[in-house]
Amino acid sequence: MNIGITGTGSYIPPVITKNEDFLEHHFLDINGSHFEHENQVIIEKFQAITGIAERRYAPPELKTSDLGYLASEKAIEEAGIDREEIDYIIFAHNFGDLTPGKIQGDTLPSLATRVKHLLQIRNPKCVAYDMIFGCPGWVEGVIQASAFIKSGLAKKCLVIGGETLSRIVDDHDRDSMIYSDGAGAAILEANPSSGEILSHASETYANGEAYYLYFDKTYKEEGCPDTRYIKMHGRKIYEFACTQVPRAMKECLDSSGVSIDDVKKIFIHQANEKMDEAIIKRFYRLYGRQVPEDIMPMSIHKLGNSSVATVPTLYNLVKNGQLDDHEVNPGDVVIFASVGAGMNINAVVYRV
Structure with missing residues (x-):
């Protein structure tokens, strides 16, 4: 049995934050001490190592589940499937839904359930659950979805990876410049016309x-x-x-x-x-x-x-x-x- 990706989608947030936007930040070392270098030097070294010149942040009205939903709509459209035929929704994330200014993750209900609700899927046989596996979560979701399909438990699965890391960073930690927001999604199906894991x-x-x-x-x-x-x-x-x-x-x-x-x-x-x-x-x-x-x-x-x-x-x-x-x-x-x-x-x- 071939198992392939028949549709993909992504949501790239519109808020662009450039490296120069961190020039006025008060960066501190792990022990709370000041760095000997000015922020300009810290940022230049940061970009030389990470390659990051700018990153995307989600607008305050959108949470991680919203980003996942928007990416999922595109994946479903590209796959050309009936969303009521989706057997599993697997949402990989780390911190749940985060509200700006409130550093407490919300995972009740699960983000996968929230996406199913936003997609207006009525079929109760469509099982929705979250995957907590760190950054490799979306890839692991693909592996699990393929196992469901291979075993005969599913024919179509929606796998989502989303995060709003900008809302869980310490502004005094220079590593905060690494993190960003976004979401990607994919539809996996049995015996597609092309594609094979x-x-x-x-x-x-x-x-x-x-x-x-x-x-x-x-x-x-x-x-x-x-x-x-x-x-x-x-x-x-x-x-x-x-x-x-x-x-x-x-x-x-x-x-x-x-x-x-x-x-x-x-x-x-x-x-x-x-x-x-x-x-x-x-x-x-x-x-x-x-x-x-x-x-x-x-x-x-x-x-x-x-x-x-x-x-x-x-x-x-x-x-x-x-x-x-x-x-x-x-x-x-x-x-x-x-x-x-x-x-x-x-x-x-x-x-x-």
């Missing part, structure tokens, strides 16, 4: 790595001690990802039976430009190959890191010819790969 792999590292991304208070000493924000050990994540992700990608590709030379694109989680480049370089080194030109589309420069939304959004942009100098065509073999909180890793080899 060839292999997949997932791993969780929690023996020492579990808290590389974590929740903690602001770096500002007089800030509220009971409010928590997303925090990370950036260097540890970088080293972990560069070591473990290439190996996991190789295992996944080897199990697909596809040659490394036949891979046309790699859609990797948009976390950090330098880190992604290092991962891909090490991946090809495992095969004794040089990295081909234009193998890795990047959206992080303009869109930032929207966590679970980066991979589906990036794929949607390239598939619809909206990212300069990149395209995918029927029959092309691509790899989806991600790494994030948990620490979780996954990959999918997919024939378009």
